[in-house]
Amino acid sequence: MPAHRNVLIAIIDDDDSFRAAMEGLIRSLGYKAAGYSSAEVFLDTHSDRGVDCVVSDIQMPGMTGIEMKQQLNKIGSAVPVIFVTAHTDAGLKQRVADCGGLLLLRKPFDAQVLIDGVGLALGHAPPAV
Structure with missing residues (x-):
């Protein structure tokens, strides 16, 4: 697998x-x-x-992941955000879409789903199957 030394992912x-x-x-x-x-x-x-992609939990003490994405939006940031959560509710998917989140992954998730999501965020084509 090629190295991506200049790509920074925030977790x-x-x-x-x-x-x-x-x-x-x-x-x-x-x-x-x-x-x-x-x-x-x-x-x-x-x-x-300098961050190329963010992977963020939604439910955290203090500011939620969605609130963080809204703050990034306010400063004009276009960094893609992949949300992860163990807690879901009926409107969560819509709130993620409304704030511009790229993906919503429910914990636990398969690592390959996150890998594919990061590839999508970085503009890489999905792997051929």
């Missing part, structure tokens, strides 16, 4: 073990990964400067 999740697992998966694909424990930490320390 935002308050669950340390999930965040670490996602960072490891992203790095195994040859991308750089940066983990953040909250949407606020991401916005305060990195925002979307």
